[in-house]
Amino acid sequence: MEAVLTEELDEEEQLVRRHRKEKKELQAKIQGMKNAVPKNDKKRRKQLIEDVAKLEAEMEQKQREELEQLKLTSKENKIDSVTVNISNLVLENQQPRISKAQKRRDKKAALEKEREERIAEAEIENLSGARHIESQKLAQILAARQLEIKQIPSDGHCMYRAIEDQLQEQDCPVTVSALRRQTAEYMQSHVEDFLPFLTNPNTGNTYTLEEFGKYCDDVVNTAAWGGQLELRALSHILETPIEVIQADAPPIVVGEEYPKNPLILVYMRHAYGLGEHYNSVTPLMNAATENCS
Template sequence: MNAEQPIALAPTESHDELKARHKKEQKDLQAKVTGLKKTATKGDKKKKKEVLAEVAQLESSLKKQQDQEEKDWIQANGDPNASSQADQNVTTLEDEEEDDFDPNDIPIDHLSMEPEPAKSKQPQQQQPSGGKKPNRQKARKNRKAQALKELQDEAEKEAAGQVNMNEVERKAIEELAQVMGVKVQDVTADGHCLYNAIADQLSQHYQKKTSVKDLRHDTADYMRENSDDFLPFLTNKQGDMMSAEDFTEYCNDLESTAVWGGQPELLALSRVHKVPIWVVQMGSPTVKLSADVYPAKTPLMVSYHRHMYGLGEHYNSLRPATAQ
């Protein structure tokens, strides 16, 4: 396989599963947006602008990611005749309940709104009996929408001038990889990126052909059998130490869903395959898992990205930088 081509692994999810995952990611984003909005105190225009800027970046990142995944899936599997825009259900600030983030709280005279036209001096005509009254609720809603749009436009302009952390991180990791004699091989961000990266590494260095399903199964089994090595370092959704029941659910999800993996799963993978795993990341020393346990073995190398996508971490494979 040409090292410059994307990793050609067998598809790990159907189109319905892809759409279901996209919907879940959109719900996660909606929850995150709601949390961000609550950090903006009433009347704090500067904070609201910062929130809008961050939301714009998150929505743009998710849209780009999901559009690319939809395109990749169709290219690999054909048009299912049921595809839809990946961002169709992405909730924007305008779609949220107005009470959570009310632009009417912002003094109107602080916004660049057009002045209202001067009132006519002519006497108003009396409405016929039974005629419709002015819709004050609709007019108020329109004023809110206009105020929010101006605020969001201003926030987007500021966001355009902010540092692109994705690009900064990408460049930093590529420079580290070059020094180590490897190069970044992109892996699809489908929830299985860690396992796809490890599968690519096993193929590159040990000629082992494996699947995401097998890697997830082996990882979950190892963690179940060695729970004492993992349970003290894991927390549940409330931030508390996991109970035995929490841990069982965690391992079951790890094995049967597209839930993301991290350092605990990498440690388990290194023990299952009896090889060290190195994790290269920006701003931190390379993490070398099981390097002391298997010092003579060629390490599997992956890169860890915090800023590549808006909703969470991502892993890529680091292939040897051999001459073409």
């Protein structure tokens, strides 16, 4: 039984390692494909996006089937092993003695196998889950605009950090704390524009002035998550449009009345365990390389 467990662990470990290697090789291949297509060749760029999506889907399907087949084989081996052990017990008509050391080894092997199975299942979930699908869609949308996601930490300040990053790209440095303070001050001086859109989650009633004041205080002094109301306030403060790109809906633009180039954010609904998250954007690496050549 121990030999069977060890063999299964080896097979699973080899398969997971091979899958990781295949993913790295695929990403390198995709990068090479991107570098080979001029940025101004829209037709080939469009075809490239389709080809990349197809390659990733094929890789996902292949690896999922291999993992499922390995699990099926593992279960069959367990059944065969148990059957053999039972037959031996009947023939010998006695219970084999298992040492404490052997029990510890068996327990350790079983725990390791369970851990590897969880890793394999997580690999499948990451490939087919909502987060992966959303990331693929956003990558295609951004690539068509010669952009890619720039990761922002998920610490409650993500929207403000994404705005900060976009402003730095325009040589207009502003800190997150300053953005939060200015947002709260603007909202407090334009109560009628924001209060009707805030409701108490417990009662469903519109915020009182006292509750609204507490809300604005949290904007300044805590890591309270920012949303569309805060984006609206920031667009007026900066006198700049703010465009929010999302996977399953058209972009949202606030501050369209201002003539400046918009700050661009990416809204991700499935980015982390807590759900919603904002990232910034940056020019595609291969596009930047082409511009320098």
